Amino acid sequence: MPLHPIVAEVTARIIARSRDARGAYLERMEAAQRSGPGRAKLSCANFAHAFAAMPDEGKAKMRNPTAPNLAIVTAYNDMLSAHQPYERFPDVIRAAAEAVGATAQVAGGVPAMCDGVTQGRPGMELSLFSRDVIAMSTGIALSHDAFDAGLMLGICDKIVPGLTMGVLAFGHLPVIFVPGGPMTSGLSNAEKARVRGLYAEGKVSREELLDSEMKSYHGPGTCTFYGTANTNQMMMEMTGLHLPGAAFVHPNTPLRDALTAAAAHRAVEIIGEGQAYTPMAQVVDEKALVNAMVGLMATGGSTNHTLHMVAIARAAGVLIDWSDFDDLSKVVPLLVRVYPNGSEDVNAFQAAGGMAFVIRQLLDAGLAHDDVVTVAGGGLRSYQREPFLEEGRLVWREGPTTSLNLDILRPVSDPFQPEGGLRLMEGGLGRAVMKTSAVKAEHLVIQAPARVFDDQDELLAAFQRGELTGDFVAVVRFQGPRANGMPELHSLTPTLVLLLERGQKVALVTDGRMSGASGKAPAAIHVTPEAAGGGVLSRVQDGDMILVDALAGRLDIQVDPDVLAARPAARGPDHASGFGRELFGWMRRSAGPAEAGASVLFEEIT
Template sequence: MPLDATIAKVTEAIEARSETRRATYLDRMRRAADEGPRRAHLTCGNQAHAYAAMGQDQGALAEGRAPNLGIVTSYNDMLSAHQPFERFPQIIRDAARAGGGTAQVAGGVPAMCDGVTQGQVGMELSLFSRDVIALATGVSLSHNTYDAAIYLGVCDKIVPGLVIGAATFGYIPGIFLPAGPMTSGLPNDEKSKVRQQYATGEVGRDALMKAEMASYHGPGTCTFYGTANSNQMLMEFMGLHLPGASFINPNTPLRDALTVAGAARALEITKLGNDYRPVCDILDAKAFVNGMVGLMATGGSTNLVLHLPAMARAAGIELELEDFEAISSVTPLMAKVYPNGLADVNHFHAAGGLQYLIGELLDAGLLHEDVCTVAGDGLSRYTQEPKLKDGAVVYEDAPRETQNDKILRPASDAFQKTGGLKQLTGNLGHGMMKTSAVDASRHVIEAKARIFHDQESVKTAFKAGEFTEDTIVVVRFQGPSANGMPELHGLTPTLAVLQDRGLKVALVTDGRMSGASGKVPSAIHISPEAAKGGPLARLRDGDLVRVDAVAGEITCLAQDFEAREPVMADLEGNGHGVGRELFEAFRQNVGFASNGAAVVV
């Protein structure tokens, strides 16, 4: 199938826009690669320090003829998605030895759980943790003793941070090995119902706690299609996972076999192997376009609209919001996974999952097939699914028909004709809205604004019964410079209750919503942010505001709006407590949300 004209045009525009940055990046990567295996440049003393604790692997490491894998791990056992990584280093070491190589844990990176910090002060560190993870990856790999890297990470900021780090060390190969989703627990729609009942006082905290624990109940990624699982999709669409690796449950024979296979493949793609594939060759414009297509086709997390530009810039690629909107306009929404539907990612995987999706999108001309991946050349390899036979992974062609058309549909009969992501521009700034879970009757909201400077004030007004008419809820001073751009997911139950009462409501904010955001129209990532004097700082209570996801506009209709002086908020309290003191330099130097809110690239 010929490549879709819009996909081709967007790719060409990205390549042209990125020409200088990409050429500079690739020149640096080629010169670094030409220096040969990194350990060759270390003194004997340097190497002795690196190998001192490696026991039976010391000889192979000292000879320098076998590839050495550096493991960058985000393991901790507070985060359910990352708890399974405790076992991975030993599995990888054993697999490397079996393949004639070695493996070492190069270093660890922090891994926050946004589910723990939702609505808490710690969430103000969450977005910046992405840049810390990139920096920690750099420290991990700076010892220069690795011929390839294996990246262990799943959740919200961890994968983007690891990708930024991997791109920075793009002259060596890298493979991402996931841990997989937890098994299905309490259905997500039932959990959401209990949350709304708690918000209105119909049930107590004991019922809420019981529902939450029944939903998040074991090791693995949360099963809704939020940022963590969107990350896994992205790594597969962009060719950094082995095919079919994303959604195999933890601690199962196939999961372990895929970890072994990933380590074996990492040895093969080093310069000492027979199929050298550095990360810089994988992370090109076509790979990022494929990732954006996957995001739209699955109705994935709005957080990736922040992360993808930051990841891309680390690889010399410049993405803009207009690229997302153009790709969304031609990419059908083929999946219904909570919060866009009732199914979870285990149901999605059983219905055909990413292998079916990639096959359909390739047939529709919506993906670049001619890409470099860790599995080999061509994205068609990712239409195959892994099977466990005689203890080893083998690949077979996946079924080309959906196994459940309530969850997964062909491109020709999709749930929606577009991916449901709209760029919004107007006198209130530049932002975006995810519409895939929002009823079409709510794509245009015009109402009076209520202005708040934090989400707790919204909840207080709700409990006091102050929302009695259609309302645009504006939560400003939530951008990266103001307070680290925390997610405002805690507002979802409150606003959903108002919507269910028959009111037309929308959220407008320079902050973020969660990857689990759903049915309430939300104009998010508004840039420039209020703390930088952006237009949101000129809004007043009672201003008539129009949020139009059809025309792509976000506008204040007040006659004197442009002439007003921006309000200044007292942000002094955002700079201390729960580690916020350590991030002042980040708040001072962070870029615009429209460019990924990046600090380190």
């Protein structure tokens, strides 16, 4: 099947737009490769420091300049379910490396915080910036220049984007991402949502809510809804940075351990000394990033990736923007319904055919590029295979050619929606994005008076007082990166959905984030320019008529422009200190706009 003309057009304009930045990036990576392995350049004293704590057998291998040394950068901690399994991974990787004559060292650790823990709390204001801290931490880990390839152990929201941004600065090295996998399924998503709604109305106790949540989040692995963490895993498959089919295998299983060991073996095969040399800089290119965006649309993934993919692309010298997402969304059909876009979880998605089926469908329809470099070798077609154990040996077989559950996973010929469900919104309030894949058709257009809040807690308090009556557009501002670090506003979701279910027409407009929590309630998010950066949001007042039209992609305020310009800009709440926020003041001041990735790093990277 020839490439779809819109996919071809978007790819071509990204290549043209990125020519200078991408060229400069590749020159840096080629120069780093030409300089040779870092270990060969270390003085004896420096080199001895690098493996002083190794056992004698490891030291003997490290003395051999041709024996590969793998860097492990890990996001392990035992507080968070998704990262707790990584405690075991370095031992598995070391043993696998030793079996093929290599060594492996934990080069460094990166922070891993959980938006699920910090939702609605001050710590959430550090979440997005933790991505750039992770990128810098990855750079520090690899700065010892003693490695031939890298294995990245990270899985959740900001961790995978941060690791990717950081290790792209060392793109002359082969790099494989090693996921941990999802937890087993717990309480159904429908029941979890029902209890949350009852709690928002005050009809169940906190103890009953906690019992429900503990049945949902109950063991090791990522949360099983299709939020940012699991969207990350889709993205790694679509960009060819995982081994095929690695994304959704449960932790602490023989197959997961086999895939982890295989990642170490493959990393050794693709280092610079071998015939199959595959530097990360060749893997993450314009076509791979288009594939990731296509995957986002086809699976109805997290809106956080309209920030993260932009920042990752810039780390590789590639310039993408929301218009690219919007154009792709219009031609890529929605093939997947997983909670919050459906009732089932990622385990059901995997059982129905998973990423192998999605990738086959996209390639067969000409919606993705096969001619890309991947860590597995070959093009994207190799990712329509699935891993299995045969008598203890890891093998890959062709994935299913038909969906095993049409309520979850559909072919391109019979999609859930003809479009991907992500829409660029433009107008008098600025530019924003909206995830429409879970929004009912009758909620896609609303024109109603504004109710303005400078804090999500203000909206929740107004709801508790019974003040949120009638139709309205909730404007929750001063939630952008420069204001307070751009926290997710997940806590608003149950309340907004409840109002919809009562028959009110409501929508959210914000310069903050909603992430994978974007669901039934229409939400124009990531509004740029943000209120703290002089955006029109800072001049909106209660009662102003707001149009949120996802069908036409319009986000307008129906106030005379001269009247609007004459209004003084509101000032947001003080978020300068407390809970570590004082440490991030320079990042708030330096953060770029949301459409450029909301990063403090991108100017230096590109």
